[in-house]
Amino acid sequence: MKLEGRYGRNKKTLSDEDQLKLATSCVAIVGCGGLGGYIAEELARIGVGRLVLIDGDRLEVSNLNRQIMATELNIGQWKVEAARDRLHSVNSEVNIEVVRGWFEEDKGPELFQNVDLVCDALDSREARVVLERVCHEMNLPLVFASIAGWFGQIGVSLPGDFSVSRLFGRGEQGVEKAWGNPAFTPAVLASLSVAEAVKLVVGLKPSLRHAWLQVDLLTMEFERFEIL
Amino acid sequence: MRVTIKLFATFRDGRFKVEERDLPEGSCVFNVLQPLSIKPEEIAICFINGKDANENSVLKDGDTLALFPPVGGG
Numbered sequence: 371m372k373l374e375g376r377y378g379r380n381k382k383t384l385s386d387e388d389q390l391k392l393a394t395s396c397v398a399i400v401g402c403g404g405l406g407g408y409i410a411e412e413l414a415r416i417g418v419g420r421l422v423l424i425d426g427d428r429l430e431v432s433n434l435n436r437q438i439m440a441t442e443l444n445i446g447q448w449k450v451e452a453a454r455d456r457l458h459s460v461n462s463e464v465n466i467e468v469v470r471g472w473f474e475e476d477k478g479p480e481l482f483q484n485v486d487l488v489c490d491a492l493d494s495r496e497a498r499v500v501l502e503r504v505c506h507e508m509n510l511p512l513v514f515a516s517i518a519g520w521f522g523q524i525g526v527s528l529p530g531d532f533s534v535s536r537l538f539g540r541g542e543q544g545v546e547k548a549w550g551n552p553a554f555t556p557a558v559l560a561s562l563s564v565a566e567a568v569k570l571v572v573g574l575k576p577s578l579r580h581a582w583l584q585v586d587l588l589t590m591e592f593e594r595f596e597i598l
Numbered sequence: 599m600r601v602t603i604k605l606f607a608t609f610r611d612g613r614f615k616v617e618e619r620d621l622p623e624g625s626c627v628f629n630v631l632q633p634l635s636i637k638p639e640e641i642a643i644c645f646i647n648g649k650d651a652n653e654n655s656v657l658k659d660g661d662t663l664a665l666f667p668p669v670g671g672g
Contacts, residue, residue: 379611381602401672403672404671404672405670405672458609459663461657482633490672491672493670493671493672494631494670495642495668495670497647498670514630515672516670516671517669517671517672518607518608518667518669518671519607519608519671521606521607521608522669526656535616536650537642537643538640538668538670541639541640541641541642541643541667541668542639542640542668543668543670544667544668544669544670544671545607545608545667545668545669545670546670546671548608549608551671553659556672584606584607584666586606586607588610590614594650595645595648595664597649598649
């Protein structure tokens with residue numbers, strides 16, 4: 371199939387040079403659930419050359435309400451493999467590497483070898499803090515996001531920043547255990563993450579460094595807070 | 599003294615988004631939390647005028663206190 375026009379609608383949002391930067395970049399997505407699935411989908415569609423998908427879970431029925439990689443036909447499949455299958459049909463030019471396992475601190479150097487950027491799509495606040503530490507040790511930029519119910523938070527942490535540990539370092543169990551995650555919240559927060567990720571890849575300044583966006587889809591308020 | 603209290607995400611449920619409260623001089627964040635039935639351990643981020651604070655921080659007239667619950671899902 372001739373697909374020369376694949377990225378035609380990216381212009382003039384993205385120049386040919388930007389598109390080349392995307393095609394020669396590698397993004398790791400840590401977690402392949404609600405957030406991670408949409409992040410992977412959008413990064414594949416926009417033309418990131420290589421994606422590393424990391425998740426140790428298999429798809430289950432309760433994922434169907436929000437996880438774009440979940441269908442009634444693939445329940446029980448590894449999430450990262452379901453994602454790879456779908457993304458291959460979306461953009462076969464993208465090289466997809468799958469890791470069927472959980473992110474752990476000592477695996478960082480191996481998981482993020484040749485990676486240019488990391489997207490946090492984890493579901494644990496403690497693991498996010500560890501992920502920020504690993505990214506910074508490896509001099510990698512991190513786009514972080516989290517969701518619960520109608521609400522979400524998203525920001526960018528560059529090496530030397532401590533945005534994630536400041537935001538997620540305290541407080542007990544996240545409120546998502548009680549509020550769950552409906553279909554729209556991961557899609558919105560994933561899209562915001564991808565917008566920041568694309569800026570970082572093409573060399574534009576991210577908008578949410580030293581800050582986070584507090585997203586409230588119940589009141590439709592997007593409020594920015596500085597991390598001083 | 600007058601203090602503005604801003605609640606975010608699930609803290610708004612059954613409470614409010616923003617309210618002004620009259621508090622005795624020397625009140626700390628903990629004194630605000632008690633009548634709101636918010637426990638200190640339920641708070642992920644506590645800002646006074648945009649700067650990090652905690653339940654023991656003392657409030658001043660005109661301060662804005664912002665409270666955020668932990669949002670950790672993915």
